[in-house]
Every structure is written in C-alpha cells, then in structure tokens.
C-alpha cells in the first residue's frame with residue numbers, strides 16, 4: 371500500500387480511537403525506527419513503554435524465531451513448559467508467590483482487582499471489596515480499570531462505572547489515604563511512578579507508610595508495575611526502590627518485548643484463592659509470548675541493562691536540568707531511572723511534533739509533561755543527540 375492509501379484505509383476501516391500523527395514506520399532496531407521513506411528516527415519513547423530492550427533485540431528475536439516454528443499457542447488446561455520457566459523466573463525476580471498470565475496491563479490489573487475482591491469476600495461477617503486509587507492514576511481501559519483510573523476524561527460516557535472504588539485520593543498524601551480507609555476497604559492500588567498522570571514519583575515515606583497501613587488493617591498493597599516494571603526505574607521492578615514487598619504486582623508492556631503479555635504476581639498466602647473456573651484468559655501465557663518474555667529477561671541480564679539504566683539516568687537528568695536553567699519554558703524535571711518527565715509551562719504537543727520533524731520521538735502526557743522512556747541500553751551519544759534536538763526545538767518555542 372502507498373502512503374495515501376494507508377491514510378485513507380485508516381479513515382474508512384479503523385475506528386478513530388487514537389490521535390494519529392502522519393508517520394508510517396516500517397522497521398526498528400535498538401533505539402532506531404525507520405519510516406516508509408527510509409528516514410531514520412531516534413526513539414526515546416519506544417512502543418509507548420513496550421521497548422525497554424529496544425526494537426528487535428537479538429535475544430528476543432532468536433527466542434521468538436525458535437518458538438514460532440514449534441508451537442505458538444496452547445490452551446491453559448495443559449502444561450506449558452515455557453510458561454513454567456517464565457513463571458519461575460518472574461518469581462525469582464519478585465517475591466515468593468504465584469503468577470497469573472494475561473494479555474495486557476488492563477487485564478493484569480483486572481485480575482488483581484478480582485483477586486482482591488475474593489480475598490475480601492473470605493470473611494462473611496464483613497465482606498470487603500473497596501479499593502483505593504489515586505489522583506492522576508492510570509490503570510487501563512476495561513470498565514473496572516477505567517473506574518480505578520478515576521480520571522473523568524477517560525470515563526465520560528461509559529457510566530455507570532463499576533462500584534467499589536475510592537478514587538482520586540491525593541498522591542503522596544498519607545493522611546488522605548488514612549481518611550479514605552473504611553471497614554469495606556480491601557486494598558490499595560498504586561503506581562510507584564505515575565506514568566500517564568505526569569511522571570509523579572511516590573516518596574519513600576509514603577510507600578513505607580502504605581505498607582504499614584496495609585499490614586495494620588489487613589489490606590492488600592497492590593502495585594501496578596505495567597509501566598515501571600522490567601527495569602524501567604533502574605531496578606527490575608519499581609517497588610524494589612522502596613525496601614517494601616507488596617502483596618500483588620501487575621506487569622505488562624515491555625514484558626513480552628513487543629508481544630502481548632500481562633502478568634499478576636500474588637504473594638503465597640493469597641495466590642491459591644483463585645481456583646479452577648474463577649478466572650481465565652484464552653491467550654494468557656502462550657508458549658510464544660512466554661518465550662519472548664524469557665528473551666527479554668535474558669537480554670536485560672546479558673547486556674547488563676539495569677546497570678546501564680542506573681548509570682545513564684543521572685546523565686540524562688543532569689543534561690535536562692542544565693537545559694532547564696537555560697530555557698524558562700521547562701518548569702520541572704523529574705522521574706526515576708529511565709522514566710523521565712519534563713514539565714513545561716506550555717502545552718507539549720508542538721514540541722513533540724517539532725522533535726519528530728527533527729527525527730526524535732518523545733511523548734507528551736497530561737498536556738504539559740514531555741515523557742522520555744528510552745531503551746535501557748541507551749548510550750551517552752544517543753542522549754546527546756536527544757538533548758541537541760530538544761534544545762533546538764525549545765529554542766524555537768522559547
């Protein structure tokens with residue numbers, strides 16, 4: 371198909387659920403994307419948080435190639451050795467517990483919400499079901515997760531929403547959380563760094579207090595690691611920056627290196643509550659996606675990507691803070707590891723459009739926050755290129 375035909379086909383045949391930019395990418399390698407005309411772009415937001423190991427990492431490619439010729443899908447009523455291997459690896463990298471595999475982040479969170487309700491239902495004298503979530507949270511687009519998300523712009527028109535959530539509790543405000551808890555509260559669902567919500571980092575005290583509160587009140591601390599997981603913050607999982615162990619975590623995005631896989635991990639004491647027939651997913655944890663995820667973990671370990679992310683994080687922050695000194699349009703630079711937000715005092719749309727024209731892909735969230743999430747093996751030279759282009763663009767909007 372030629373360019374015009376592709377644009378036209380989207381107009382005629384695909385629901386307009388995404389704000390599209392007029393670019394057509396056909397190839398990717400590492401931090402590089404190539405468009406239909408052969409022009410190269412440096413991608414500092416690969417795959418909307420999916421590209422932690424970059425495009426087409428050899429470890430992922432060879433894992434997928436190897437598996438695709440053997441077996442792609444297997445129903446979950448049989449034993450799947452690749453799934454077993456991945457489950458063991460995820461447990462090794464997190465905490466003693468068990469996993470449930472799904473296909474996406476929303477679905478992983480949906481599973482966590484359902485498990486929490488089952489835990490809450492265990493006490494018939496006081497069944498608990500209410501889940502606390504935060505201002506500017508993002509947990510997905512299914513009806514339950516869009517309810518948990520709490521942001522009106524994602525919910526409007528889809529009412530009635532799902533009952534049993536207390537949303538929009540101020541982030542990093544422990545007193546507000548305490549005030550939101552009641553006898554029906556069964557758990558707290560939180561991102562340690564809010565991604566869509568503007569790259570807001572939970573404080574250490576806040577997370578430790580939440581853990582203590584959950585212990586005191588016998589509530590579940592559920593951490594949505596869909597965006598912060600798989601090395602994004604410099605640790606394999608974001609919660610590992612806080613010296614706490616959650617009861618449930620969810621992950622997706624970069625877990626499959628581009629193939630759709632989600633996962634919920636629940637600690638041992640509650641992991642067997644979901645019994646046969648209570649929860650399921652036809653495609654969840656197929657041999658192909660599990661093999662890809664094993665390839666992702668192999669890539670991270672082999673190429674020492676966590677170490678690189680921790681080394682490159684201060685390099686990017688220092689350079690961005692230097693830009694902030696020279697460009698008053700930058701209000702704040704914040705984040706953790708390689709999950710970075712640059713808050714502007716103007717809308718970021720024009721900035722990302724101009725960056726794209728210059729061959730740099732970045733994202734803007736919450737209208738004003740530029741979001742950078744490069745692959746974990748980003749180099750100093752790529753950081754320099756990103757800074758050079760961003761500075762050129764900011765000079766134009768100054």
Ligand SMILES: Cc1ncc(COP(=O)(O)O)c(C=O)c1O
Pocket residue numbers: 474475476477479508509510511561565566594595596597622623
């Ligand atoms: C923190 C968080 N949770 C959940 C989701 C939903 O994931 P998915 O789009 O795979 O359903 C996202 C997606 O951006 C996310 O950032």
